[in-house]
Amino acid sequence: MSSHASYEFSNPVVRWIDSRLPVFSLMKAQAMDFPTPRNLNYWWTFGGIAATMLVIQLITGIVLVMHFTPHVDLAFDSVEKIMRDVNYGWLLRWLHANGAAFFFLAVYIHIFRGLYYGSYKAPREILWMIGVIILIAMMATAFMGYVLPWGQMSYWAAVVITNLFSAIPVVGETIVQWLWGGFSVDNPTLQRFFSLHYLLPFVLAALVFLHIWALHVPGNNNPDGIDVKSEQDTLPFHPYYTMKDLFAILVFLLVYLAFVFYSPWYMGHAINFVKANPLVTPAHIVPEWYFLPQYAMLRAVPDKLGGVIVMFASLIILFFLPWLDRSKVRSLRYRPVTRIFFWLFAITCVVLGIAGAQPAEGVWLLVARIATIYYFAYFLVILPLLGKLEKPKPMPASITEAVMQKH
Amino acid sequence: MSSTTTQDVSRRDFLYIATGTVGAVGTALAAWPFIDQMNPDASVLALASTEFDMAPLQEGQGVTVMWRGKPVFIRHRTKKEIEDATKVPLAELKDPIARNANLPPDAPATDENRVKDANGKANPKYLVQIGICTHLGCVPLGEAGPFNAWFCPCHGSVYDTSGRIRSGPAPRNLDIPPFKYVSDTKIVIG
Numbered sequence: 381m382s383s384h385a386s387y388e389f390s391n392p393v394v395r396w397i398d399s400r401l402p403v404f405s406l407m408k409a410q411a412m413d414f415p416t417p418r419n420l421n422y423w424w425t426f427g428g429i430a431a432t433m434l435v436i437q438l439i440t441g442i443v444l445v446m447h448f449t450p451h452v453d454l455a456f457d458s459v460e461k462i463m464r465d466v467n468y469g470w471l472l473r474w475l476h477a478n479g480a481a482f483f484f485l486a487v488y489i490h491i492f493r494g495l496y497y498g499s500y501k502a503p504r505e506i507l508w509m510i511g512v513i514i515l516i517a518m519m520a521t522a523f524m525g526y527v528l529p530w531g532q533m534s535y536w537a538a539v540v541i542t543n544l545f546s547a548i549p550v551v552g553e554t555i556v557q558w559l560w561g562g563f564s565v566d567n568p569t570l571q572r573f574f575s576l577h578y579l580l581p582f583v584l585a586a587l588v589f590l591h592i593w594a595l596h597v598p599g600n601n602n603p604d605g606i607d608v609k610s611e612q613d614t615l616p617f618h619p620y621y622t623m624k625d626l627f628a629i630l631v632f633l634l635v636y637l638a639f640v641f642y643s644p645w646y647m648g649h650a651i652n653f654v655k656a657n658p659l660v661t662p663a664h665i666v667p668e669w670y671f672l673p674q675y676a677m678l679r680a681v682p683d684k685l686g687g688v689i690v691m692f693a694s695l696i697i698l699f700f701l702p703w704l705d706r707s708k709v710r711s712l713r714y715r716p717v718t719r720i721f722f723w724l725f726a727i728t729c730v731v732l733g734i735a736g737a738q739p740a741e742g743v744w745l746l747v748a749r750i751a752t753i754y755y756f757a758y759f760l761v762i763l764p765l766l767g768k769l770e771k772p773k774p775m776p777a778s779i780t781e782a783v784m785q786k787h
Numbered sequence: 788m789s790s791t792t793t794q795d796v797s798r799r800d801f802l803y804i805a806t807g808t809v810g811a812v813g814t815a816l817a818a819w820p821f822i823d824q825m826n827p828d829a830s831v832l833a834l835a836s837t838e839f840d841m842a843p844l845q846e847g848q849g850v851t852v853m854w855r856g857k858p859v860f861i862r863h864r865t866k867k868e869i870e871d872a873t874k875v876p877l878a879e880l881k882d883p884i885a886r887n888a889n890l891p892p893d894a895p896a897t898d899e900n901r902v903k904d905a906n907g908k909a910n911p912k913y914l915v916q917i918g919i920c921t922h923l924g925c926v927p928l929g930e931a932g933p934f935n936a937w938f939c940p941c942h943g944s945v946y947d948t949s950g951r952i953r954s955g956p957a958p959r960n961l962d963i964p965p966f967k968y969v970s971d972t973k974i975v976i977g
């Protein structure tokens with residue numbers, strides 16, 4: 381969005397507005413004519429899918445608030461009222477609850493796309509780091525949203541997650557009481573979580589704007605990871621990628637809606653239909669699936685502070701990835717050795733997810749420990765070493781050449 | 788304007804820095820109320836104390852009462868439980884500190900120290916402790932785990948019959964709340 385090329389619009393009203401506030405020029409330059417590599421595959425559609433999910437969360441969330449009461453005595457019942465009495469309330473709630481899960485699904489795929497094709501490398505480091513901030517803000521949002529229905533799992537998720545901060549030496553307890561607004565998770569906690577759950581998605585929207593801004597300076601990476609050399613290598617964003625993205629969004633929404641309509645609680649936990657009880661912890665507490673890998677890492681370490689550090693480090697390390705991977709070659713298409721370790725890494729993340737859902741004992745604890753070690757080794761040992769040792773495959777001279785070779 | 792002397796420049800610099808400093812300090816001070824509003828408020832701090840009479844508790848029976856919104860475990864321990872707890876050498880404990888709010892912060896975690904009230908009075912039969920796992924805050928299950936005492940289902944912390952951490956991720960023994968005996972069986976917590 382560096383310069384607004386002024387277009388001559390034929391519609392006089394549009395022209396009048398555009399010469400005073402160049403929104404139409406901006407849209408045309410950034411969302412329509414924007415030169416986009418011609419070789420993008422379907423993994424590139426998940427950014428647009430994630431943005432769509434954010435919009436769905438905003439809309440369903442705002443209308444849910446019209447019926448939700450943030451109070452320990454009323455929250456659970458107001459959600460049940462949404463389910464039974466409010467017109468289409470069940471639909472709104474299931475869209476929102478499953479929407480969060482599918483939002484994470486889209487964002488996780490989007491991140492792995494970036495890992496595979498080296499989209500975090502120069503000149504896209506800031507773009508990548510904003511993405512990591514988005515991931516963390518999303519996690520905070522989803523966690524606080526999950527607390528709102530005030531079921532058993534909501535309550536105990538709030539207890540366990542806020543207690544993570546009690547691991548901080550000296551000031552930990554003070555911080556936790558500050559987060560709670562009391563000596564336990566209670567009404568003040570619920571009310572502030574509600575306030576922040578409303579706020580954070582709008583912060584996310586602003587971050588997404590920055591993310592796209594940072595994208596539009598260097599332009600898209602692509603499956604071959606080579607820079608655009610000439611106009612021949614690109615296509616205008618509209619209609620080529622608007623339509624491709626739209627098609628992918630529709631297919632994704634189809635799967636999402638299949639869950640909403642036919643199995644809305646498939647990913648949930650029945651115990652959350654029991655109202656919060658501060659005296660009884662459910663026998664088996666687990667977070668939603670999208671937090672399971674991090675949860676597995678937390679429990680893999682037999683020490684409280686250590687577990688918390690490892691868990692947060694698993695996210696923070698992503699900020700440093702652009703400098704940990706020393707290879708100049710972006711796409712793993714041309715890095716056959718790294719590719720093997722990448723797939724091992726992807727499997728490791730899934731295994732961590734599975735381990736996180738099991739009670740932390742026996743083999744699963746061992747599996748989680750090995751997987752945690754590999755998770756960190758991938759970033760701290762494997763990528764830095766392979767950047768030096770691996771001999772990449774020969775690269776095509778241009779995107780056009782890469783496309784032509786295939787056909 | 789063109790004839791700015793050195794003196795003028797330094798005076799201007801001074802005003803510039805002074806204004807900036809006042810602005811920065813003022814902003815920092817103004818932020819405090821917005822941070823502090825999240826701390827426990829007056830109604831939460833005006834914590835009522837909880838009274839409880841343990842006389843009706845049979846040997847081997849426990850109850851959970853609420854204090855400051857937290858569960859407090861009160862248990863009438865069996866002879867065997869007391870014996871198990873007293874015979875453990877301190878060296879075997881993961882956390883060698885009593886964690887009893889009624890004792891100095893470095894009191895050793897003997898079973899005797901785990902049952903003392905604010906006046907040093909104790910009845911080893913009765914164990915009063917905050918029922919919150921010192922790992923991440925779940926409520927441990929009673930009469931469960933390897934010691935048939937307390938076991939936290941969340942991440943597998945094991946406590947003995949004195950409420951002391953023996954294995955698992957929890958760093959500390961279960962906390963003993965401030966309390967005192969007002970009769971042989973009646974206590975006030977808080």
Ligand code: HEM
Nearest residue numbers: 437438441442444445448473477480522525526528529581
């Ligand atoms: C980043 C976007 C968002 C995510 C990931 C998210 C996530 C969640 C989750 C996981 C729940 C619990 C669902 C359940 O189990 O019932 C929830 C509940 C809720 N959210 Fe959101 N949310 C988002 C945006 C919003 C927005 C923008 C609002 C309001 C402006 C909102 C309002 C609510 C309300 C009122 C509830 C409680 C009702 C219910 O449980 O369905 N959310 N949210």
Ligand code: FES
Nearest residue numbers: 920922923939942
């Ligand atoms: S909260 Fe008890 S073991 Fe984690």
